[in-house]
Amino acid sequence: MSIQARIEEKLQALEPDHLEVENESHMHNVPPNSETHFKVTLASSRFEGLMPVKRHQQVYALLAEELTGPVHALALHLYTPQEWTAREGGSPDSPNCRGGGRQ
Template structure:
């Protein structure tokens, strides 16, 4: 099973109303067809009353194996349904990669 599919499957445990997992590896200095850099946008009622760090910890716990192995970078955008609606249901754009040299 591909890494992206595994991430999508594991995040179902948070009962998302919106879940988008984007493989952004092609935007980085990695070999073609890599699955190392992902952006996750997840909306869940389970985040109600939780500070962002607690939301991130829930995702990190679910994806511990992937973060210990093939996933190098994981951008998380985690919202309650109310927060998602207030932002106009708009996913944040990802910054351009600065490459391995940092320049």
């Protein structure tokens, strides 16, 4: 199973209303077909009443194995369903990586 698929599977524990896991490794200075840099956009009612740091801690706990191994970077965009609906623009764009164009 790919790392991206494992991340998607583990995040189902948060019962997401919306989930996007994007492999952004190609934007960084890594070998082709790497799975090291990901962006997660997730909306879940489990985040109701939680500050952002508590939301992040929930995701980090679920992905502890991936974060100690193959995953080098994880961008998290975590919302309640109401916050997600109010965004109207989808997930934020990731910034360009310094040195990401080098190969």
